[in-house]
Amino acid sequence: MRIVIALGGNALLRRGEPMTAENQRANVRLASERIAEVAPDNELVIAHGNGPQVGLLALQAAAYTEVKAYPLDVLGAQTEAMIGYVIEQELGNILPPEQPLATLLTMIEVDRDDPAFATPTKPIGPTYDRETAEVLAAEGGWTIAADGDRFRRVVASPRPRRIFEIRPIRTLLESGAIVICAGGGGIPTMFDEHGKLHGVEAVIDKDLASALLARELDADLLVIATDVDGVYVDFGTPQQRRLGVVTPDELEGLDLPVGSMGPKVEAACRFARASGKEAVIGSLADIADIVRGTAGTRVRLS
Structure with missing residues (x-):
């Protein structure tokens, strides 16, 4: 089965933790242990968030005033490489040595007229x-x-339109590699009025980018891994209830908190509608059960 796994920010850094290299590596090690459970007999593509890491690099760059601070697209590329390196290393320490791993810097096109730039x-x-x-x-x-x-x-968080490296991602996947790509939603890029490609001061939502990635790779399953075991109605009340299997129409019709769950719900619905396949929102700790079909909120057409 071909699976795209979108790792939430908690897989790299838990809320309130100091943003040290040691803390991030420890969290990636735990995530890698879970991912390794589903590596046998599956083709895996791993995407991940990078918000705290980009912010930290921006602060560090701002402390050096001799040159202008680097733009967000360049910082995004740096974090893709940094986080990919740690994931590769930690997964490689668990999986058989013959398992190839590859991190690919991923540019994703956005529309220069996207209304997100205004808000x-x-x-x-x-x-x-x-x-x-x-x-x-x-x-x-x-x-x-x-x-x-x-x-x-x-x-700004413009919508992802096209993944420039989709062909090499597909080639690596078909050769047996576990591919780490589209980190932080990919590096936001767009064409200017002269047809030249350049970076953008923005961040693409990693769940929406992962849905596009899963769709273009014809994945069998999109897993949106977070720190809760699914989508809840009446969350935080005595009546709270986790949703099991739900259609996109049913999910979008519910009165859910916008928060960080909003893009995850939108991404799951987009993938299910476009592919006719299943997206699951659930806990990284339950990933083996998610792949087996027994955990998480499963979003499918029927």
């Missing part, structure tokens, strides 16, 4: 108290937004 919503980087966030916003020209009782930088 930044995608959080990146660490959280701050209000006073610190406002100072940083003034200094860097940031847009900030509330994240619980804290604040984070937010940037």
Whole structure:
């Protein structure tokens, strides 16, 4: 079975943890142990988030004032390589030595007229108290937004349109490699009025990019792995109930919190409708049961 796994941010860094290399590696090691359970007899493609890592690189770059700070597309490319390296190493320490692994920098096209550029919503980087966030916003020209009782930088999140490296991804997959790609939603790029391709100061949602990736690879299953075991109605109340099998129409018709679950629901629905196959939102810890069909919220046409 061909499976695309979209790793949530908790697979790399848990909320409140210091953003050290050691913490991120420890979390990737745990994620790799789970992924290794489903590696035998399956073709795997792994995507992942990178918001905190991009934010950290941006802060580090801002501390060096001799040159202009690097743009988000370049920082995105750096984090794709960094996170891919750690995933490759940790998976390689678990899987048989003959299992090939490959990380591929992935450019994804966005529309320069996407309305998202007028309303930044995608959080990146660490959280701050209000006073610190406002100072940083003034200094860097940031847009900030509330994240619980804290604040984070937010940037535009345009829709993914095309994956430029889809052919080499497919070639690697068909040769038996586990492919790590589209990290952080891919590197956002677009064509200018002269037809030249260049990077964009934005972040593509990794779940929507993963849905596009799964669709273009003709995947049998899209797994959106997060820190909860599915989508809940009446979450946080005595009546809360996890959804089992649900259609896209039913899922979109529910009154669910927007939050971080919104893009996951949208991505699952998009893949199910476009492919006629199944997307599952669930816990990374349950990934073996998700692949067996016994865990997570399963989104399919019927």
